Amino acid sequence: MNKSKVALVRCDTYDDEKVAKAVQQGLDLLGGIAQFAKPGERIVLKPNVLIGSKPEKCVTTHPAVFKAVGRLLREAGVIVSYGDSPSFGKCEPNIKKSGLKEVGDELGLSLADFDSGRTVSHKDALLVKSFVIANGVLDSEGLVTLPKLKTHPLPRFTGAVKNQFGCIPGLLKSQYHVKLPDPYDFATMLVDLNTLVKPRLCIMDGIIAMEGNGPRGGKPKKMSVLLLSGDPIAIDATACRIIDLDPEAVPTSIAGEKAGLGTYHSENIEIVGEDMESFLDRSFEAIRTPPTPCNSGRLRTFVKNRICEKPVIDETRCNKCGTCVKMCPVEPKAVDWHNGDKSKPPTYKYDRCIRCYCCQENCPEGAVFVESPVLGRIFFHAQTAS
Ligand code: SF4
Ligand code: SF4
Incomplete structure (x- = not known):
C-alpha cells in the first residue's frame, strides 16, 4: 500500500513572501503543483471563513496563505475561483470581512457561487446518499481546500475534512445537525461529503492556530506550521498529533478510513519536510476525549x-x-x-x-x-x- 504523504513546512510569519516560499516548498515536497492541477483546469479554492473576521482573530484562513496558493495556481495556468458558505449570511460579505476578497481581486480570481446549489446523489456514501452542493463547487473541475487548524467541541478538531462543510450552501448546513445529532453520524456525513466533492489538495494554515474555545471564540496559538497533503484524513491526523490529540478521538478519522478517503494510521503516513516532533505542543488547549454518542429519546x-x-x-x-x-x-x-x-x-x-x-x-x-x-x-x- 502506498503511504499518504504529508508535507510539514516551518513558517513563523504571515509575511506574504515568506508564506509563498513555504507553500512552494511544501508543494515541491509533494511532487509539485502539476500533481494536483493542470493548466486550463477550473479549480475552486475553499478557505475556512466560518464567519468573516479580521485575520488577526485567527478564525479564518489567513489571506497570506490564500494569496500564496491562488498565485501559484494562477502561475501554473489554472483558472481559479474561490468561496465558502459561512455559518450564516452570504459568501461575499464574509469573504470581504476576512480580507480574502481584496486578495482575490488583486490576483484576478473570480468569486464562486456558494450561496445556492444543486442536489447531487452520492450512491457510494456510507450514510448520506445525496447532498445539495454549492454551484461554485459543482461548476469547477477540482477543489483545493485551505483549512485553518482549530479546535471544535463537536469533532474536537476542525481541519481539512470539516472544511468541506462550507460546500453546503446557507442554512441547509444546520439541518444536518438536526437530522444527525449523533456526533459519529455527523462525522460520517462529513466524510460522505468529502468523498463526493473530493478535495485534491489540502493546505492547512497552522501558522497561528486556534486553541481552547474554538472554532470562533478560542485563543490564537502560534504553531509555525503549514501542512500540505492530498489526503484529508492524513493531514488532519498529523495536525492532531502536533497538538497532542489522538486522531482516534476525532470521529472523522475512523469514518474517513472506512470510506477510503485516507488514512490516520501513522505507519501509513509519510511525513516529508520538517520533523513532526519539532512542532509538537502538548500544552495546546483542546478537548482530548472522544465525543459522547448522544441521541434523542x-x-x-x-x-x-x-x-x-x-x-x-x-x-x-x-x-x-x-x-x-x-x-x-x-x-x-x-x-x-x-x-x-x-x-x-x-x-x-x-x-x-x-x-x-x-x-x-x-x-x-x-x-x-x-x-x-x-x-x-x-x-x-x-x-x-x-
Ligand atoms: S441545540 Fe444545543 S448546542 Fe445546538 S445550538 Fe441549540 S442550544 Fe446550542
Ligand atoms: S451568548 Fe450572548 S454574546 Fe454569545 S451569541 Fe448568545 S447572546 Fe450573543
Whole structure:
C-alpha cells in the first residue's frame, strides 16, 4: 500500500513572501503543483471563513496563505475561483470581512457561487446518499481546500475534512445537525461529503492556530506550521498529533478510513519536510476525549444531560446579541430569551439541546463554553484509563 504523504513546512510569519516560499516548498515536497492541477483546469479554492473576521482573530484562513496558493495556481495556468458558505449570511460579505476578497481581486480570481446549489446523489456514501452542493463547487473541475487548524467541541478538531462543510450552501448546513445529532453520524456525513466533492489538495494554515474555545471564540496559538497533503484524513491526523490529540478521538478519522478517503494510521503516513516532533505542543488547549454518542429519546436525554458536555453562557462576556438563539437549529429553541426578555443573556433548556454547539461556534464574544458534567468527567476518565 502506498503511504499518504504529508508535507510539514516551518513558517513563523504571515509575511506574504515568506508564506509563498513555504507553500512552494511544501508543494515541491509533494511532487509539485502539476500533481494536483493542470493548466486550463477550473479549480475552486475553499478557505475556512466560518464567519468573516479580521485575520488577526485567527478564525479564518489567513489571506497570506490564500494569496500564496491562488498565485501559484494562477502561475501554473489554472483558472481559479474561490468561496465558502459561512455559518450564516452570504459568501461575499464574509469573504470581504476576512480580507480574502481584496486578495482575490488583486490576483484576478473570480468569486464562486456558494450561496445556492444543486442536489447531487452520492450512491457510494456510507450514510448520506445525496447532498445539495454549492454551484461554485459543482461548476469547477477540482477543489483545493485551505483549512485553518482549530479546535471544535463537536469533532474536537476542525481541519481539512470539516472544511468541506462550507460546500453546503446557507442554512441547509444546520439541518444536518438536526437530522444527525449523533456526533459519529455527523462525522460520517462529513466524510460522505468529502468523498463526493473530493478535495485534491489540502493546505492547512497552522501558522497561528486556534486553541481552547474554538472554532470562533478560542485563543490564537502560534504553531509555525503549514501542512500540505492530498489526503484529508492524513493531514488532519498529523495536525492532531502536533497538538497532542489522538486522531482516534476525532470521529472523522475512523469514518474517513472506512470510506477510503485516507488514512490516520501513522505507519501509513509519510511525513516529508520538517520533523513532526519539532512542532509538537502538548500544552495546546483542546478537548482530548472522544465525543459522547448522544441521541434523542427519553432515556438518552436523561443520560445525555448527565454525561455529555453542555454549552453554557458566561454572562460576563455575553453582549445579548441573540446570535446563539438565531443559530440554534432545533424547534422549539434549546437556547432562547427567558420569557422573551432580551435584556438578560439567553438561557438553555438542555432536554431539547442536541449538543450541536452551533451556539458556541457562532457566538461573537466567545461567551459560550462547553462544560463537562461531573458524571461525564468520571465516565471519560474511566474510559481513557482502561
Ligand atoms: S451569541 Fe454569545 S454574546 Fe450573543 S447572546 Fe448568545 S451568548 Fe450572548
Ligand atoms: S442550544 Fe446550542 S448546542 Fe444545543 S441545540 Fe441549540 S445550538 Fe445546538
